[in-house]
Amino acid sequence: MFNFCSLYSGSSGNSLFVETEHTKLLIDAGVSSKKIEKALIDINVEPSSLDGILITHEHSDHVQGLGTFSKKFDLPVFVNQKTLDAMPKQKDKISSNHIKTFNISDKFSIGDLDIQSFSIPHDAVNPCGFNIWNQNKKISIATDIGHITNDILKHLEESLFIMLEANYDPEVLRCSSYPFPLKSRIAGPTGHLSNELAGKTISYLLKSGLKNAMLGHLSKESNFPELAYQTVMDELITNHSFDQNCLGLNVASRDFHSKLITI
DSSP, rough: OEEEEEEEETTOOEEEEEEEEEEEEEEESSSHHHHHHHHHHTTOOOGOOEEEOOOOSSSHHHHTTTTHHHHHOOOEEEOOEEEEEEEEHHTSOOOOOGGOOTTTEEEEEEEEEEEEEOOSSSSSSSSSEEEEEEEEEEEEEEOSSSSSHHHHHHHHHTTTTEEEEEEEHHHHHHSSSSOOOHHHHHHHHTOOBBBHHHHHHHHHGGGTTTTEEEOOOOOSSSSSSSHHHHHHHHHHHHHSSSGGGEEEEEOOOOOSSOOOOHH
16 A cells, blocks of 8 residues: 545645655655644544654745644654754644754665655755655655756656656746736746646656656646646646646646546
């Protein structure tokens, strides 16, 4: 058993869940502790049964409920030191013996999961994505990415499943109510990934065995789930003799948990 579920995903808050027969992990805690608890119970997971929380970066839509959730359920937090230091309000709530720091690119294990973080271009102090292995199966988490690099592609290769950002459509972003500086930040090299670039990335990863992908971290103001899905599908069809049955493609909701995906 190797399962993935998006509890919440979007510019308003992010929290993901991964489980095997022996290990349960949360990735980010960007909504309230109460909402995370409810979502886990909805998928029949007792919050206290988690083995830890992985953190990608310090922005509030990824750590809003972290300290409270860790404290309430007595859970360790796995985070790099720079990110930890950049979120003092959360750090102060976490028991010191529950803080487990890692260096970017180091490999470590939690239960029967092997984990490696990798750097991503985003306007945070030391943001990262994650590769997660169970036996010979690999999944990857890659959101909040200003642009795709060769190093990121290398880390994503051979993933059977990927949670990939598809944050905005350029034209919808241009016409949105966001102020110009925010529009520039989102579309900039350390901002977020567009639907089109998500599609090109998934198209590339099909060559190395990708079987399932979930589009996440959609903007509320400059994207729509149907648009993200269709843009990615158009890219796949353009770049391949694409068989839709070869890839499971889903879009994560900002307000509701996804179905449980088995890898």
